Amino acid sequence: MDMKSDFGSGAGNPVVARPFEGIRVIDTSHVLAGPFCSYQLALLGADVIRIEPPTNGDIARKMGSDKELNSHELGLAFVSQNANKRSLAVDLKTPEGKEILWKLVDTADVFVENYRPGAMKRLGFDADAVMARKADIIYASMTGYGQEGPLSSRPAYDHVVQAFSxxxxxNRTLSGENHRVGFAIVDYVTGLFGAFSVASALFQRTHTGRGQKIDVAMLDAALTIMGPLLTEVAITGGLNRPNGTRAFSGSPVSGIFETAEGMLATTANTRVQAMAMLKAIGLPELAADPRLESWGDYPELGDEIAPLLRQAILRHSAMHWEDLLSSIGVPAARVRDLPEILKDPHLQSREVVLKAPPVAGLERPLNVPGVGFKMAEGGQHIDRAPPRRGEHTAEILRSVGFDDTQIAELAADGVVKMAEKN
Known part of the structure; x- marks a missing residue:
């Protein structure tokens, strides 16, 4: 199966309006969390305008392992969350640049930023200033620690918030080593909360007619997705959970196991599932153990039966156990890597990955993530490739009243920049 040609552009029916069609988003954010927030809105129909400086700018444009894409300022980190957007390269430190952004604010429904508190105020575009200009705008800020509090001014990246939170x-191993999740999970869940909060505020606006100021913190997002752990500590004052590869449920017959071929993950979270699995792998005597009735009261059970489980599961391949256990209602999967799963027919049917339109100067397609859910009508769709910096500067300026002579003068003065042609 050729991954370069087997992804669709989204299931959205062009006859049915997508949820955010008619909504304009001004996106001044950079790197991961903010752009991922606006990307969700863009896939679902919003007109997202990226505001970028004429030089330098978003480090994500050169972030990734693909040198060719980096040379085009279309690094993998950037490509993964900027399709469907337009790019305006403008110097916001100039009076002319500020006036351009104010003209766009007048046309916008949403303003997104993810700089440290105070940065947008120094530019003159903090929430109070923008909402004073346009009272019904949704102003969403994403930061490491929030807009207020003793730590609000601290810088933060995903890795650091994983540690702090x-x-x-x-994610500690059984040997006691602390580990980060191997991808930027905090950035992306912050972006999701950002998109959800914007959608909530837009719906709220239909009732109130007023805008909203939104404060999304990476720390808050990280703690929120650890809900059961957070609740346990908030109620009991302590935390007593299994570490390593053991299941969150504490099931003694769940985990990750070596097999005759490949690794197997199982999660028998109920007594019925646990008994079924033990019988299926040839350990019916363990299925009769009364401690399975309430294994939470017998934490020693997992260590006691672990060697028996490992020995039994070694007899067959991971694929054998995946098929057998799944057929009897026990969740199980052979451990796969991303290159393998992207070729899987089931993944292809889900439209988790979409194919963006061609980019000038590149001979290869750009396959990018979708929104992570399907809608029967009016769902996600890729209309535009991830933009080059300043690719849409001229058309955006024309849309707010600038003529070609004025645009040329702004470009000559370095206030704006158009994308270089290849």
């Missing part, structure tokens, strides 16, 4: 200790 307790996520690394929640």
């Amino acid at each position: 307790g996520m690394m200790t929640a």
